[in-house]
Amino acid sequence: MTLRLFVYGAGGFGKEVMDVARRQNAVSRRWDQICFVDDIREERTFYGTQVLRFNDAEVAGHLDQAEFVIAVGEPAGREKLGNKLREAGARLGQVIDVSSLVADTASLAEGLVVTPLCSISSDAQLGRNVCVNTMSIVGHDVQVGENTVVSSMVNIGGACVIGANSYLGMGALIKEGVRIGSNSIVGMGSVVYSDIPDDVIALGNPARVARPNTDRKVFK
Structure with missing residues (x-):
């Protein structure tokens, strides 16, 4: 059976995910073809690869012969496309970059994207459709x-709990044992020493709640 990988999202992050998928496939030979799915981009080729629409017969008619990963950097967008799929x-x-170190005891759910030079430590649990970006550290039991x-x-200390649909900005440091709620944003460079609740934006060193996360937009 022909197995295809569809990278859902033909944008800047899509290019990064495509690179990871190609490197992974060069080793594993899992997929016979890798291409983009994007419902907005007008071009039918991007980054040297075919761009399809989800409703194209080539996609919708062959879901039993395909896998998807979502190449969108906003948690709300990942949630929306994940629910659609x-x-x-x-x-x-x-899609897990061959340069990243992943413990055998880590639990990795479907839809996971791990880009280059990350460390996923012992007994870490990464949920459905999670994305871990370049040079991040996910500590033990996270x-x-x-x-x-x-x-x-980002460096997440051991035994932290990060909720669903949240966003940890570039270079954030999370102290071991901290809980960060769902639908929250931690600003880049923030240092989190204590728990962060659901539905907020937290910034600074030490990180403090700045305002509610009402529109769930990271990139504005």
């Missing part, structure tokens, strides 16, 4: 909820 009966795959985005060079 689930309702359509599509399968999420996993739990990360579905659709959450860990930006580049």
Whole structure:
């Protein structure tokens, strides 16, 4: 059976995910073809690869022969596309860069994206459709909820719990044992020493709640 990988999102982050998938496939030979799915981009080729629409027969008619990973950097966008794929009966795959170190005891759910030079430590649990970006560290026994985005060079100390649909900005440092709620944003460079509740934006060193996360937009 021909197995294809669809990278859902043909933008800047899509290019990064495509690079990871190509490197992974050069080793594993899992997929016979890798291409983009994007419902907005007008071009039918991007980054040297075919761009399809989700409703194209080539995609919608062959979901049993395909896996998807979502290449969107906003948790809300990841959640929306993840729900769309689930309702359509599509399968999420996993894209993990060959340069990243992943413990054998880590639990990795479907849809996971791990970009270069990351460390996923012992007994970490990464939920459905999570994204961990370049040079980030996920410590032992950390739990990360579905659709959450860990930006580049984030360090999450051991036994932290990160809720669903949250965003940890570039270079954030999370002290061991801290709990960060769902639907929250931790600003880049922030240092988190104590728990952060649901539905807020927290910034600074030490990180403090700045305002509610009402629109769930990271990039404005």
